[in-house]
Amino acid sequence: MRMANVIGHKQPKRILQNALAEGRVAHAYLFHGPEGVGKTTLAMAFANTLLCREGTGDACSGCSICRRFDKGRFPDFFLIEPQGNNIKIEQVRELQKTAAFKPYEASAKVYLISRAETMTRDAANCLLKILEDPPRDTIFLLTTVNPYNLLPTIVSRCQPVALGRVSQQEIEQLLRDCHRGDPDTATLLATLCNGLPGKAWAMAEPDKGLGTREIVFQLYEKVKKANISELIKQAExxxxxxxxxxxxxxxxxxxxxxxxIWKETSDKGLIINVDKIEELKTDSEFRDKSYLIKSIRNILEAKMQINRNVNFRLIIEVLMLRLAGCA
Ligand SMILES: [Zn+2]
Structure with missing residues (x-):
């Protein structure tokens, strides 16, 4: 997997490739950014680049190491992921064992620890000990949504690699290149995913994101009809x-x-749900601005309350009644 094939993230890629070119690769990196932004993808490409026999600044894709890496069968690369909800102490102990040996074939061994924040306390403490005194020829790549959920002592031993959202055009191009849905679907997914290629990719799977979208529009129909018993059933x-x-x-x-936005501007270029423009025209006619602003506030409030684990059912019921204009 070549770094050149990873979309977006120009600046982080340049920093990593410069480190490689100047022979000052750190022994640990922490890739952080929102879910679906491409942390694991970039970390994998960087791992491949570090291991490749031929590459100058990027994996070559052709050497025997690259070919085995792409098939997930290269012995100097280790992927550590949560088993169930956590990365467990046993997994980090296993890592510790293998890290003591020399690389099998490449010039270094690379460990990719995905979703590092899911490490149990014991696992995190064990990894910290390893990072405090890293074995020779070993590079650790950690990924996390939020570095604050990791031990600060782990974070301080890693070079941070911050990943920001990817442009809509690049995501759209990726979906088209990989034949993920027809061109209209690609445009729609690229707008809906909010700069997160992983999310667009997941939504392109049948029965996933667009399935959720259907649920949303069915819900919206019920809200429009203000059918209370239907809405309560939906909350259930x-x-x-x-x-x-x-x-x-x-x-x-x-x-x-x-x-x-449509009510205020009638500008199609500013609309995200571009395929629903006809519905948008009719509906924004009979909605007044204050209802729309209030509804947006109510949805945002429900989002925050759900994050705080307040009574789930009650939050959703209240939200629906509010959107239907009954509360
Ligand atoms: Zn190669």
Missing amino acids: EFEKNKDIMPEVLEQLLLWYRDQL
Whole structure:
């Protein structure tokens, strides 16, 4: 996997490649940024580049190391991921054992620890000991959504690599190049994913993101009809599928945002749900601005309350009644 094939992240890529060119690669890096931004993808490409026999500043894709790396079968590369919800002490002990040996074939061994914040306390303390006295010819690549969820002593031993959101055009191009849906779907997903290629990719899977979007628009129809018993039943359904709620609220928010923007500007270029423009025209006619602003506030409030683990069912019921104009 070549770094040149990873979309976005120009600056972080340049920093990593410069370190490589100048022979001052750190023994540990921490890739951080939002879920789906491409932390593991970039870390994998960097790992491949570090291991490649031929590459100058990027993996060559052709040497025997690169070919085995791409198939997930290169013995000097180790991927450590959560087992269940956590990275466990046993996994880090295993890492410690293998790190004591010389690289099998490449000039270094590379350990990619994905979602490092899921390490148990014991696992984190064990990794800290390893990072305090790193074995020779060993490079650690950690990824996390939020460095504050890691031990500060681990963070301070890693070079930070901050990843920001990727442009809509680049994501759209990626989806088109990989034939993920038709061109219209690619445009839509690129706008909906909010700069997160991983999210666009997941939404392109049948029955995933666009499935959630269908749920959102079904919900919106119920809100429009102000059918209270239907809305209460829907809240019950959501309680059984709590995991999808952050995504449902996010998309609902974008829909209300679109209605408000359309009402104020009638500018198609500013709309995210471009495929729903006809519905947008009709609906924003009969909505007044204060209702739309209030609804956006109510959705944002529900999002925050869910994060704080307040009574889930109650939050959703109240939100629906409010959107339907009944509370
Ligand atoms: Zn190579």
